[in-house]
Amino acid sequence: MSGRSTRSALSLASFAALALASAAGLAQTRTAPEVPRVRLVATGGTISARGGGGSRLSAEEILQLAPGVGRYAQAEAEQFANVASTALTLDQWIRLAGRLNELFDRDAGLAGAVVTCGTDSLEELAYFLHLTVRSSRPVVVVGAMRSAGTPGYEGGANLLDGFRVAAQPESRGRGVLVVFNDEIHSAREVTKTDALRLQTFQSGSYGLMGVVDPDRVVFFRDPLKRHTVTSEFDLTGVSALPRVDILLFYQGAPDDLVRAAVDNGARGLVIAMAGADVTGGSLAPGIGYAIRKGIPVAAATRTGSGRIAPASASRLGEGLVAAEDLVPLKARVLLMLALTKTRSASEIQRMFTEY
Numbered sequence: 001m002s003g004r005s006t007r008s009a010l011s012l013a014s015f016a017a018l019a020l021a022s023a024a025g026l027a028q029t030r031t032a033p034e035v036p037r038v039r040l041v042a043t044g045g046t047i048s049a050r051g052g053g054g055s056r057l058s059a060e061e062i063l064q065l066a067p068g069v070g071r072y073a074q075a076e077a078e079q080f081a082n083v084a085s086t087a088l089t090l091d092q093w094i095r096l097a098g099r100l101n102e103l104f105d106r107d108a109g110l111a112g113a114v115v116t117c118g119t120d121s122l123e124e125l126a127y128f129l130h131l132t133v134r135s136s137r138p139v140v141v142v143g144a145m146r147s148a149g150t151p152g153y154e155g156g157a158n159l160l161d162g163f164r165v166a167a168q169p170e171s172r173g174r175g176v177l178v179v180f181n182d183e184i185h186s187a188r189e190v191t192k193t194d195a196l197r198l199q200t201f202q203s204g205s206y207g208l209m210g211v212v213d214p215d216r217v218v219f220f221r222d223p224l225k226r227h228t229v230t231s232e233f234d235l236t237g238v239s240a241l242p243r244v245d246i247l248l249f250y251q252g253a254p255d256d257l258v259r260a261a262v263d264n265g266a267r268g269l270v271i272a273m274a275g276a277d278v279t280g281g282s283l284a285p286g287i288g289y290a291i292r293k294g295i296p297v298a299a300a301t302r303t304g305s306g307r308i309a310p311a312s313a314s315r316l317g318e319g320l321v322a323a324e325d326l327v328p329l330k331a332r333v334l335l336m337l338a339l340t341k342t343r344s345a346s347e348i349q350r351m352f353t354e355y
């Protein structure tokens with residue numbers, strides 16, 4: 001047997017073992033109806049990639065890779081999409097939020113949902129759901145850095161953790177949670193910090209919300225900003241999100257990029273400023289152009305953490321909004337949603353302060 005076929009025989013054997021173990025877990029699901037019912041809504045990403053390109057595992061198949069899930073939850077699964085996170089469209093985001101709202105509205109017995117997503121833009125989708133799913137029942141977003149079939153695939157472990165968190169009554173009312181590497185993060189604060197490492201999802205100076213330990217799920221803190229049931233954003237009747245572009249300040253950045261975004265239909269802009277200074281340096285003439293055209297501009301910082309205060313933005317006049325402590329990617333999500341309700345800069349500033 002060649003080395004190559006030995007490896008594939010081994011990986012087939014380990015898949016078979018996983019399948020047997022998970023069959024036991026699912027059988028347990030059927031014999032332990034007292035555990036909460038949790039639904040997997042799969043969208044794709046590396047957690048469902050077989051590796052070597054091409055085909056992807058279905059929602060049912062990835063469930064098979066989380067053996068023992070039946071100890072914690074009666075697991076059910078549906079396929080929403082099966083693509084890389086960067087291939088998900090904003091229309092699919094709207095439909096996914098709608099689907100989760102529909103599941104919770106129609107199914108009072110559903111304890112929570114687990115959403116699988118590619119890691120690359122997971123933090124954007126998770127924050128979008130944090131603001132648009134109108135239920136206190138947990139929505140837990142998980143993914144994987146290694147594709148299924150590669151040594152050390154951690155997708156099954158993350159999925160199992162996701163089910164454990166979603167099944168916990170203590171997870172209710174804490175907004176959308178991102179669970180990775182046995183750690184629980186708030187969708188508002190988590191970002192992908194490394195292109196390859198397993199510990200890529202971090203919440204910076206905010207820290208973890210909790211952990212998924214062998215004995216139990218433990219929470220250490222709560223998000224204090226508005227989300228889910230206290231969110232004012234209702235996608236009922238919203239069929240498209242307004243275009244909001246992010247532009248980065250860098251030394252000598254040409255302001256015609258800002259003008260181009262406005263002239264090509266941006267309804268709002270986020271500028272990743274150099275620090276806490278919101279003047280925008282070389283981008284300033286473009287920012288002025290946008291504001292004169294009535295396009296709200298949110299000032300965030302490119303530093304990765306820290307806060308832009310509303311007072312510093314308002315000194316530059318009506319139209320410039322401080323993104324507070326939201327990183328540019330999350331500021332853009334909030335601004336898109338804000339623009340579904342208002343174009344008033346002061347109203348949008350209120351939202352940035354409250355969410």
Ligand code: ASP
Binds near residue numbers: 046144
């Ligand atoms: N390219 C993948 C995606 O975002 C990466 C991943 O899932 O980790 O879909």
